[in-house]
Amino acid sequence: MKKLINNPSDIVVEMVDGLVNSYPELLNRLDSSLIVIRKNLPENKVGIISGGGSGHEPAHAGFVGQGMLTAAVCGQVFTSPTPDQIFEAIKAADTGKGVFLVIKNYSGDIMNFEMAKDMAEMEGINVDSCIVDDDIAVENSTYTQGKRGVAGTILVHKILGAASENGATLEEIKQLSDKTISNIKTIGVAFSGATVPEVGKPGFVLADDEIEYGVGIHGEPGYRREKLQPSKQLVNELISKLKPAFPFKENDQYAVLINGLGATPLMEQYVFANDVLKQLKSEKLNIVFTKVGNYMTAIDMAGVSLTLMKIEDQAWLEKLNSPVMTVAW
Amino acid sequence: MLDTTKVLNWLNEFASLIEQNKAYLSDLDTPIGDGDHGNNMSRGVKAMQEQFAKSSFESPSDIFKATAMTLMGNIGGASGPLYGSAFMEMAKSAKETSDLGTIIQAGLNGIAKRGKAQTGEKTMIDVWQPVSESLLANHLTQQVIDTAVKSTKPLIATKGRASYVAKRSIGHLDPGSVSSGYLFTAMLNNLK
Numbered sequence: 001m002k003k004l005i006n007n008p009s010d011i012v013v014e015m016v017d018g019l020v021n022s023y024p025e026l027l028n029r030l031d032s033s034l035i036v037i038r039k040n041l042p043e044n045k046v047g048i049i050s051g052g053g054s055g056h057e058p059a060h061a062g063f064v065g066q067g068m069l070t071a072a073v074c075g076q077v078f079t080s081p082t083p084d085q086i087f088e089a090i091k092a093a094d095t096g097k098g099v100f101l102v103i104k105n106y107s108g109d110i111m112n113f114e115m116a117k118d119m120a121e122m123e124g125i126n127v128d129s130c131i132v133d134d135d136i137a138v139e140n141s142t143y144t145q146g147k148r149g150v151a152g153t154i155l156v157h158k159i160l161g162a163a164s165e166n167g168a169t170l171e172e173i174k175q176l177s178d179k180t181i182s183n184i185k186t187i188g189v190a191f192s193g194a195t196v197p198e199v200g201k202p203g204f205v206l207a208d209d210e211i212e213y214g215v216g217i218h219g220e221p222g223y224r225r226e227k228l229q230p231s232k233q234l235v236n237e238l239i240s241k242l243k244p245a246f247p248f249k250e251n252d253q254y255a256v257l258i259n260g261l262g263a264t265p266l267m268e269q270y271v272f273a274n275d276v277l278k279q280l281k282s283e284k285l286n287i288v289f290t291k292v293g294n295y296m297t298a299i300d301m302a303g304v305s306l307t308l309m310k311i312e313d314q315a316w317l318e319k320l321n322s323p324v325m326t327v328a329w
Numbered sequence: 330m331l332d333t334t335k336v337l338n339w340l341n342e343f344a345s346l347i348e349q350n351k352a353y354l355s356d357l358d359t360p361i362g363d364g365d366h367g368n369n370m371s372r373g374v375k376a377m378q379e380q381f382a383k384s385s386f387e388s389p390s391d392i393f394k395a396t397a398m399t400l401m402g403n404i405g406g407a408s409g410p411l412y413g414s415a416f417m418e419m420a421k422s423a424k425e426t427s428d429l430g431t432i433i434q435a436g437l438n439g440i441a442k443r444g445k446a447q448t449g450e451k452t453m454i455d456v457w458q459p460v461s462e463s464l465l466a467n468h469l470t471q472q473v474i475d476t477a478v479k480s481t482k483p484l485i486a487t488k489g490r491a492s493y494v495a496k497r498s499i500g501h502l503d504p505g506s507v508s509s510g511y512l513f514t515a516m517l518n519n520l521k
Contacts, residue, residue, distance in 0.1 A: 053405075076368075076369070076372070077365070078364075078365055079369055079406040080406050080409070081405060082402050082405050082409055083401060083402075083410065084401070085402075106407075107488065107489050107490065108405070108406040111411070111443055112405070112410055115401075115410055138493055145490075145493065148493065196364055198365070199355055199368070203363065203364050219363065219364075220363070220490065220494065221493070221494050221497060
């Protein structure tokens with residue numbers, strides 16, 4: 001393992017301090033806890049909180065700021081934060097209009113956030129939540145926890161953050177989250193595993209000429225391993241999975257988020273983006289919004305994920321395009 | 330009879346077993362989970378022992394409550410709320426009874442409720458359930474614990490992170506069941 005660190009067990013604390021100290025005009029760290037909260041909390045707007053295990057930087061703390069998240073709760077690497085931490089964040093983010101939690105669909109995250117929600121409700125704070133499950137790589141059957149929450153979560157942050165900024169109520173934000181989540185779908189391809197610093201070795205190993213489709217952002221196994229192919233072929237495979245999931249219809253409007261998983265250079269991400277946009281055009285879709293870069297990573301995993309969001313309401317597009325003051329959007 | 334000294338010895342031995350097997354627990358968690366069960370459990374039991382060192386306890390119930398709070402606040406992931414809920418229910422139960430079988434059964438119910446899981450889903454419940462039954466019938470042995478832990482190997486995970494790999498979880502021990510096995514081994518060594 002070759003990493004730019006001091007001590008593996010201090011990595012999360014030092015990362016959070018580094019982020020907050022680099023952007024003091026935007027961010028504060030709550031004393032005693034790994035919570036990043038925006039400077040200058042607006043009065044009487046719904047607080048939007050997200051969080052989860054660390055290792056997905058810039059998610060989630062990089063999206064804290066005006067127009068997006070009120071606070072982010074950082075767990076240990078790939079490990080959900082604890083209920084008391086989340087509860088602290090809820091209390092700090094509540095300015096009288098309630099707090100909304102954006103949770104990714106992992107059993108640990110759900111249990112910890114639900115316990116925190118219970119604690120907050122006992123204190124009389126209005127809390128509601130949504131669970132993002134955009135990863136279509138995993139079959140959603142009665143035998144699993146359902147689909148995983150991955151890069152599409154960032155689009156949810158953006159849209160709900162804009163709604164909160166515009167003065168939406170907790171109930172309106174809840175309704176908006178339900179509508180948008182069902183229109184967001186993601187699938188990824190990995191070129192390598194990720195190394196958790198305290199573990200010191202990759203969670204899985206792919207040969208030099210091997211890729212794996214559908215790997216999760218913690219290195220959960222995907223649905224197929226095969227020989228490395230040119231970008232065009234990889235894109236073709238991913239789009240062939242996304243197409244029936246929506247399903248695509250001519251002239252429908254879509255937003256695209258191309259997300260690097262941590263170790264894939266932007267040069268390669270743009271090559272991938274070029275192929276994605278070409279192929280979506282040949283599907284006769286109307287691409288109205290595109291973002292390319294590292295938004296929800298898996299530490300040092302090489303690979304990319306492709307998120308599509310079907311724009312059913314022009315207000316969603318306005319919310320995606322509205323200005324924010326964050327480190328990473 | 331439960332007394333505070335025995336309960337503290339039990340939980341301190343549990344902490345030692347976790348520490349000794351930290352890397353093994355994370356290795357078990359790598360193919361079917363996210364490879365951090367050992368580190369997470371270790372963080373939790375260390376915090377628990379620090380809490381023990383600076384507290385004096387009136388009753389086993391108080392110890393269980395302190396254990397619940399420190400595990401819940403330090404493990405993270407799914408194991409934090411699950412072990413936390415187990416010890417919280419055990420704390421409540423220990424107020425009413427000193428029967429270990431009844432107390433462990435309460436812990437089991439806490440886990441089942443929090444994790445919305447039942448037996449056969451390749452989770453720690455697959456160890457807590459048989460252990461609690463054997464305790465109630467008064468014939469818990471190390472063999473019962475070992476058999477329960479091993480019984481998770483052929484199961485398909487339908488709850489927790491291992492459920493994402495579905496059939497590929499067959500042939501792997503469930504890490505949470507192994508750490509629960511340590512809890513009960515330590516219990517057997519100190520409370521018999």
